[in-house]
Amino acid sequence: MARAASLIALGNIASRLLGLIRETVIASLFGATGLVSAFRVAQIIPTMLYDLLVGGMVSSALVPVFSEQAERDKQSLWQLASILLSLMALVMIGVVLAIELAAPQAAYLMASGFDAALLAETTRLIRLTTPAVLFLSLSGIVTGLLYALKRFTLPAFTASVFNASIVTVALIGALGFGWGIEALAYGLLLGAFLQVMLQLPALGDARLRFSLNFHHPALRQIIKLGLPIILGLVISQVAIALDRNLASRTGEQSIAWMQYATTIVQFPLGLISAAISLAILPTLSRQAATARNDSRQLAPFVDTLGSGLRMVLVLIIPATVALLVLAEPVVALLFQRGQFTPADTQQTALALRLYLIGLTFAAIDQPLIFAYYARQNTLTPALVGLLAVGIYLAAALLPTLFRPLQMTDLVLANSVQLTGHALVMLWLVNRLTSLGGQHLLATTGKALLSAGLMGLVLRVGLPLAQTILPGDSLLNRAVLVGVLVALGGGVYFGAAGLLKIRELGLIVNLLRRFVPPPLRARFP
Numbered sequence: 001m002a003r004a005a006s007l008i009a010l011g012n013i014a015s016r017l018l019g020l021i022r023e024t025v026i027a028s029l030f031g032a033t034g035l036v037s038a039f040r041v042a043q044i045i046p047t048m049l050y051d052l053l054v055g056g057m058v059s060s061a062l063v064p065v066f067s068e069q070a071e072r073d074k075q076s077l078w079q080l081a082s083i084l085l086s087l088m089a090l091v092m093i094g095v096v097l098a099i100e101l102a103a104p105q106a107a108y109l110m111a112s113g114f115d116a117a118l119l120a121e122t123t124r125l126i127r128l129t130t131p132a133v134l135f136l137s138l139s140g141i142v143t144g145l146l147y148a149l150k151r152f153t154l155p156a157f158t159a160s161v162f163n164a165s166i167v168t169v170a171l172i173g174a175l176g177f178g179w180g181i182e183a184l185a186y187g188l189l190l191g192a193f194l195q196v197m198l199q200l201p202a203l204g205d206a207r208l209r210f211s212l213n214f215h216h217p218a219l220r221q222i223i224k225l226g227l228p229i230i231l232g233l234v235i236s237q238v239a240i241a242l243d244r245n246l247a248s249r250t251g252e253q254s255i256a257w258m259q260y261a262t263t264i265v266q267f268p269l270g271l272i273s274a275a276i277s278l279a280i281l282p283t284l285s286r287q288a289a290t291a292r293n294d295s296r297q298l299a300p301f302v303d304t305l306g307s308g309l310r311m312v313l314v315l316i317i318p319a320t321v322a323l324l325v326l327a328e329p330v331v332a333l334l335f336q337r338g339q340f341t342p343a344d345t346q347q348t349a350l351a352l353r354l355y356l357i358g359l360t361f362a363a364i365d366q367p368l369i370f371a372y373y374a375r376q377n378t379l380t381p382a383l384v385g386l387l388a389v390g391i392y393l394a395a396a397l398l399p400t401l402f403r404p405l406q407m408t409d410l411v412l413a414n415s416v417q418l419t420g421h422a423l424v425m426l427w428l429v430n431r432l433t434s435l436g437g438q439h440l441l442a443t444t445g446k447a448l449l450s451a452g453l454m455g456l457v458l459r460v461g462l463p464l465a466q467t468i469l470p471g472d473s474l475l476n477r478a479v480l481v482g483v484l485v486a487l488g489g490g491v492y493f494g495a496a497g498l499l500k501i502r503e504l505g506l507i508v509n510l511l512r513r514f515v516p517p518p519l520r521a522r523f524p
Helices: 002-030 034-072 074-101 103-111 116-129 132-148 155-176 182-203 217-248 254-293 295-325 327-335 342-356 359-374 379-401 407-432 440-468 474-498 503-512 517-522
Strands: none
Touching: 002 034, 002 155, 002 254, 002 327, 034 074, 034 103, 034 116, 034 132, 034 182, 034 217, 034 254, 034 359, 074 103, 074 132, 074 217, 103 116, 103 217, 116 182, 132 155, 132 182, 132 254, 155 182, 217 254, 217 379, 217 407, 254 295, 254 327, 254 342, 254 359, 254 407, 295 327, 295 342, 295 359, 295 440, 295 474, 295 503, 327 342, 327 474, 342 407, 359 379, 359 407, 379 407, 440 474, 474 503
């Protein structure tokens, strides 16, 4: 698990760094304008379709079923993968044609608060970005297949290729050819295509061919596991559409500010929670399969889940506290240049702080969901997701009883949704199999104490550092954030060491993997 997590984390580091560069380039070239909001709406169409038809099934159905097939018979695995790839290609071609025809209606559904000119631009961008869903879907199936085969290297870097494509095409298109916001759409389309191409070398031994044989027994199992996920995702995608529609009514810049803040939040979430969750999923799936035949074998499953949760808590809690204190310097460092103004920094930092309320809960939520997926129970997380959408809508719309809707209402409602979902999942998992012996409360308490001390040091040190290094240049901003992050990290890990958080040893061992062997030998 540690080896897989470190590899996935390395891919996530590259992906998240390139994602931040992508957002920095967008902010510099186009700011936080209505055009950026229009692109965000167009960007989410292929993402929503992918999540609905494929993305939700990768972890919940594809990896568990592919893992079982890989243990039994590789030939049957290739047959199943061939059927899924062939079927998905045909379905997605039809979906793309439908969205191309209905692009004006899709734009109005997602952003009816835009004026006519901005809606027309949103429609144009939707038509440019929608074909990406075909390549995203094929890439998702291939990723699930490779994860089941425990071939983590190339799938770990698909998102990096995606982000790098957007950055490259945006810079070349805007600066070299004078393209407008459509440069981002072209980059997105190229990135989706390259995601598929990147992973093909890892399938050199695969025997894939076009096949529409619907009688493969594992196909029925995937459909059975996937249907509850699709049901839950339909509701969640409706909620996303409502969120974007409501945000478009709070000002044309709101969606842009929210997306920039989301990008920062997604960095630790992807680097920590997603990496650890994906790393433990194949192991959890195999342990769950063993426990189905002998309930006495459930202890390894619980230990793996508990280890993953503790690791997430030890890393995500300090990241949350640090971002809470350093929100404005971080936003200014990443985005404040070109068309992105100091006022945009303030609004993005405000959204970021409200998103951070739900970050720790969102981080522990993913391993809990994967625990159910590993047991091939996708209905329960789908029902909890449905409940969470209701929580979001209630939290978002409640303030409108007293005043007009604001961007901050939507961001805070998202945090309330994530918190509610995680707490319900934690309660359900604890009922399924007790986590009482996994020391989660003790680990959380120690991490909070260490992070609290770190936050206090950063809060005191920030004004002093800003006096010495005023944020009037990119270099000063980079040095300011770098010094404070190093200081905060030293305080946190020092305090965590004194409190004897046992996950620190595993973290140190993981970090040593990236140290050159000669240095590793000198510092064992």
